[in-house]
Every structure is written in structure tokens, then in C-alpha cells.
Amino acid sequence: MSTQLSIPISREAVEKQSRANGEPEWLTALRAEAAGLSETLALPKPEKTRIDRWNLGALGTYKPSEAAASPDSLPEDIRALVPSGTSANLLVQRNSGVVYSHLADELKAKGVIYTDLETAAREHGDLVKSHLFTAIAKDEDKLAAIHAALWNGGVFIYVPKNVEVDIPLQALLFQDDAEATFAPHILIVADTHSSVTYVDHVISGQAGRTAPAVHSGAVEIIVKAGAKVRFASIHNMADNVVDLSTRRAIIGNDASVEWIIGDLHDGNTLSDTKSVLKGNGSTSDAKVISVGTHSQNMSLTTQAVHFGLSSDSNMVTRAVMRDEASAIINGITKIEKGATKANGVQTERVLMLSPKARGDANPILLIDEDDVTAGHAASVGQVNPEQIHYLMSRGIRRAEAERLIINGFLAPVVSEIPIEAVREQLQRLLEGKLGS
Amino acid sequence: MATRFVLEGLRAAIDGKEILKGIDLEIKGGEIHAIMGPNGTGKSTLASAIMGHPKYEVTDGAAQLDGEDVLEMAVDERARAGLFLAMQYPSEIAGVTNSDFLRSAINARRGEGNEISLIKFIRQMEGKMKELEMNTEFAHRYLNEGFSGGEKKRNEILQMMMLDPKIVILDEIDSGLDIDALKVVAAGVNAMRSEERGFLIITHYQRLLNYITPDFVHVMMQGRIVKSGGPELAQRLEAEGYDWVKEELGIVDETVGQA
Numbered sequence: 001m002s003t004q005l006s007i008p009i010s011r012e013a014v015e016k017q018s019r020a021n022g023e024p025e026w027l028t029a030l031r032a033e034a035a036g037l038s039e040t041l042a043l044p045k046p047e048k049t050r051i052d053r054w055n056l057g058a059l060g061t062y063k064p065s066e067a068a069a070s071p072d073s074l075p076e077d078i079r080a081l082v083p084s085g086t087s088a089n090l091l092v093q094r095n096s097g098v099v100y101s102h103l104a105d106e107l108k109a110k111g112v113i114y115t116d117l118e119t120a121a122r123e124h125g126d127l128v129k130s131h132l133f134t135a136i137a138k139d140e141d142k143l144a145a146i147h148a149a150l151w152n153g154g155v156f157i158y159v160p161k162n163v164e165v166d167i168p169l170q171a172l173l174f175q176d177d178a179e180a181t182f183a184p185h186i187l188i189v190a191d192t193h194s195s196v197t198y199v200d201h202v203i204s205g206q207a208g209r210t211a212p213a214v215h216s217g218a219v220e221i222i223v224k225a226g227a228k229v230r231f232a233s234i235h236n237m238a239d240n241v242v243d244l245s246t247r248r249a250i251i252g253n254d255a256s257v258e259w260i261i262g263d264l265h266d267g268n269t270l271s272d273t274k275s276v277l278k279g280n281g282s283t284s285d286a287k288v289i290s291v292g293t294h295s296q297n298m299s300l301t302t303q304a305v306h307f308g309l310s311s312d313s314n315m316v317t318r319a320v321m322r323d324e325a326s327a328i329i330n331g332i333t334k335i336e337k338g339a340t341k342a343n344g345v346q347t348e349r350v351l352m353l354s355p356k357a358r359g360d361a362n363p364i365l366l367i368d369e370d371d372v373t374a375g376h377a378a379s380v381g382q383v384n385p386e387q388i389h390y391l392m393s394r395g396i397r398r399a400e401a402e403r404l405i406i407n408g409f410l411a412p413v414v415s416e417i418p419i420e421a422v423r424e425q426l427q428r429l430l431e432g433k434l435g436s
Numbered sequence: 437m438a439t440r441f442v443l444e445g446l447r448a449a450i451d452g453k454e455i456l457k458g459i460d461l462e463i464k465g466g467e468i469h470a471i472m473g474p475n476g477t478g479k480s481t482l483a484s485a486i487m488g489h490p491k492y493e494v495t496d497g498a499a500q501l502d503g504e505d506v507l508e509m510a511v512d513e514r515a516r517a518g519l520f521l522a523m524q525y526p527s528e529i530a531g532v533t534n535s536d537f538l539r540s541a542i543n544a545r546r547g548e549g550n551e552i553s554l555i556k557f558i559r560q561m562e563g564k565m566k567e568l569e570m571n572t573e574f575a576h577r578y579l580n581e582g583f584s585g586g587e588k589k590r591n592e593i594l595q596m597m598m599l600d601p602k603i604v605i606l607d608e609i610d611s612g613l614d615i616d617a618l619k620v621v622a623a624g625v626n627a628m629r630s631e632e633r634g635f636l637i638i639t640h641y642q643r644l645l646n647y648i649t650p651d652f653v654h655v656m657m658q659g660r661i662v663k664s665g666g667p668e669l670a671q672r673l674e675a676e677g678y679d680w681v682k683e684e685l686g687i688v689d690e691t692v693g694q695a
Contacts, residue, residue: 384527387527389511389527390523390526390527391529391541392511393488393512393514393515394520394541394595395516395541395545395599396515396537396540396541396544397512397544398512400540400544404529404532404536404540405529407532408529408530408531408532408578409530409531410531412530
């Protein structure tokens, strides 16, 4: 590749930091290897998005934050986002490190682990080692390697066999120092016939809005046979932050994963969410909602790869683009040879609110098996003037008419979000992004 | 003040082609006017131009509601001033429920700080739906989406009842309705008759007028009102068709603006 971006990752510095943090040797070696790979690997080349022009170098340096005794000692703008209720199972990452985590004793007693990934690597080494970077390959591309070398803080969830966690585990991941490396890695391991819901919110604190930064995020979900994982994530960082988010799930026999992604970030976004349906009878459902404003560029990809017999995937993306925002929306359903009776469905829809906004929907079906069903639908369009006229003819003002139509465009997905708190938060952010 | 809606010499064009060639009409509160005429004579254009559809350009003339210039108003202002058009082809809007839409429309009239309470709104809406023999489930359906032709028409009448306008224009409200639905719709309109409210009913069949008796009947051809009379005019048109009108007036082609 000709456009090699120089992103300075020093193998030595990575090793030094890992040792200083008391990480196990295998992890230091993994980071060092990834740092080496990051020098030679190429950047990913998402469809019609020139990420090589993005400010990918603003990775900052490792800056842990002081632990918080309770969520009350967090900065005020962040505190407002802390879920209410003292029983909340909550983890908070600030800049490069986790500053608070709490898990109900009842869940601890059942063997559930909910802690930051750095601590988990020290305390639950085998469990972490056998799953970390198994869903995402650290040599997938340059960005994956950078993340593997630099990840910090993060989340580790382990749910033992047959344990069902009824209350969502929640995380708040925020950056309020643009000089700090902000690279949370989330690893969720749901053992056989367990179930868990995880909800996070990735944001910039007020103080983190002053300089360019990069959020290098990765999510790996390992869903073992018969287990069920629900993952919801809302991203809303400052417009000078580049959001790089890769999410992967490996789904076992009769297991299921549900993705709910709110890409409401204000800056450039590379978001890629993929389910690998390894198991027979495995299912995946992905819902992505996005609003683009100003001149931000977004590349939003959902993928489902079917290996298992009778595996089932559904992916829906709906995006509203304002101003000069641009979104390239890719949906890739791949059904491998042997995945008989698999079913894969995807829909991408983009609503453009201004003549300078841009939206592309690229549905791709790659099917190597005959005995399957698959479908896709995609549309890109503007607000229909007849609809505006109809609403206005009943006395509704133009701005309100547009608001109704835009909300209506997103409603079929938003209303299906099964977690009320997430739905409400999403609604609030949507109104914020659409109203400004 | 008693309702008074006046059109004077109204001319309108679409894509530069003149369709309305000077319409004069006065509707007072309590009156029902029917505009009849074959297809392509400008009837629906009249309705759309009054409401302010962006495709139609009013090129000349005046429209006043209670002394206020309607043509100066934006579409939503016309509606809030008291105009209501039951459309021939209502839009379908996915994701917006019928009840959210109606409540927004009512609140737009009432203004900020004076919004209708949810309970009162639901009670009103369900009451009106019952009158129109609509399943209350339609309140939660997306606006007109997947509604049959008849359901859409009832939904237009529901909106009329909820919004309590001064001047109601019904554009071919009878098309696509079976006789039972027609009776329900007519009953809804009759229930809304009052001294405060005027109606303009656009149709090319007389059958709706069997259930809603007009005070005045106007025949439209070539973008003009060419003949006016009482209810007996509608009956004669039903019995004899439009040819005698054309003959009487020496009109060969009654249509306007056809390519």
C-alpha cells in the first residue's frame, strides 16, 4: 500500500508499560508482537471511505486515572450519565484506566466476573488468555494490531454455566483527557446456557473535547452453546475524536447474540459489527441506529457469517444524515458451504436531510450453499415533500413535521430495543443530535 | 364572527400550465357547497390550490377566510386558521402513529403550554373512532400505512372531527368507498354540520349527495365554475349526465390542461 500512515507505536514502550502494569508475560508478549505487526500491516480499506485521511495518529499516551470511591466523585457531566439505583452493576473507565467497578455480591457468589480487563488478565489469566483476540485477530489489519498493542482498561465479563444474569451489567467509558490513550477492550465470555445483558456508553467528558483524539475500541463476545448475550452500546464523543470500533461475536450451537448499536458519535466513525454463526441453530440480531451531522464521515458495517446449520441472522441499519455528513453503510451476509437451512436477512436505510448529505447503502450477499434463504433491502432517500405537506396541512409546523418523519424513520428500530433505559437514552441523544 | 370563505378570480397553474381560470365562490358558515364535474376539469386542483400544495402556483385572484388573506399563509398557517382538506390520496407515513400525529396537529393549534391532556385526547379520539366505526387499534397504527382506501377516507374524516375546522373541503371522499362506508362517512360529515362551519364537497358522483344534502351545487368545466344551482342540479346531473350542460354552454372538450 502506498499510503502508509506513520502511527508511532514503539514495541519497547508497549513492553515497558505492560511490565509496569504487572501484566502476565503472555500478555506482554502479545502486545509486543502486535506492536511489531502494526508497523507492517496495512490500514483497512473500508468501501468509499478514505480513513487514511483521518487523524488516526492522535493515540495519546497511557494515562491511568485515579480510582473513584463511588460514582459520585466522577466529573459532573459524566455523573449525569451514571445509571440510577445503588444496585447498579457498573464499571467506569476514565481515559486509560478503569476507575470504578461494582458487581452485586449475589452475582459474585454465582461466579460471575465483572471487572476491568487489565485486572482480569492478572487475576483470571487462563480464562482471559484462552479467549482474548480469538474473535478479533490481532493481525486483521493495522488498526487491529494497534489496538492489540495499546488496549487499556476495558471490561471482562464471565458468566458461568447455567447462570442467568437478569440485571444488565453497565459500563461508562469516557475520555476527558485528549492526551490519554483511550482504548477499551471488552471481552465477554458467556459459558454454556448462561445469559447476560451488557450495556455501555462511550463518551467524551467536557475536558476531553479540546484536542483531537482516537477511540480505539474492540469488543469480543464468545457465546458458548445455548448461551444468550445481549450487547448494547451507544457512542457519542466529541467531533474531533475518531471512533474506531470493531465488534465480533463467535456464536456456538443454539446460542444467540443481539447487538444494539447507537452510532451517535459526532466525529468520524469506523464501526464494524460482525457475528460469526459457528454453531448449528445459532442466531444473531443486529440493530444499528445512526445520525450524522456537520461534515462527519461514517463507515458503518454489519456482517453475519454463517457456518452452522439452520443458523439465522438479521441485520438492520437506519441512518439519518444531516448537513454535509456522509455515511457508507455496508451489510455483508455470508453463508458458507455446508450451512444448510441458514437464513440471513439485512436491511439498510438512509434518510438524507440536506442536499449535501450523502448516504450509500451497500447490501452484499455472498452465498456458497444452495439450501438457504436470504434477503436484503436497501434504500437511500430524502424526506418526502408530500409527507411534509400532508402533516402541515393539519396545522403541524414544518420543523415539527420533519421531526415526526425523522423519528418515524428511526422508530421501527428504536421501539424494538428491549432495554428500556437504553431506548430512552438513545431517544434523548437522537433528539439532541437531530435538534441542534 | 360568522365564518366566511371567499374566492375571487382564483387562477392556478401547475408546471406553468394554467388549470384554474378564475374561480369565484363564497361559502358561509352553515352552508354546504358541492362542486361536481367530470374528471380533468380542475376540481382537485381547486382543493389543492386552496390548501397550498407546493406543486400548484396561484397566479392570480384572492382567497380570504374571515377577511384574512389565505394565500399569504404557509400551509400549516392555513390549517390553523381553520381550513381543512380531506385528501383524495392521503400520504402514508411509516413510524408515525396515527395518535401521535393527531395529537401533534391538535397541539399545534392549541399552542405551547396549552397542550391537550393525554387522557382527554384518547377519550376524544376513541369517541370519534367509534362514531366512524373504526377499530381503535387504528390509533396505534402508523399513519395510513397499509390502510385500505376506505380506511384512509375514514381516517381523513376522523382528523376533520378532531381538528374542528371552519371550512372543510372534501376531495372525492366518496371514491373507493362501498355504500356502507359511504353512509358512515356521510354521517360523520352531517354530525359536523353547524352554523360555524362551511363545507366544500368535491365529487363527480351524485351518490354522496344522497346522504349529504348540499345547499348549492356548482358544475366545473375547463377550470371554471360554469353552472350553479341548488340540490336539484345534482339530481339532474345524476339522471342526465353532463352532456346537456356542455351543449347548453357550447363546450366541446370540458377538460383543462390535459396533454
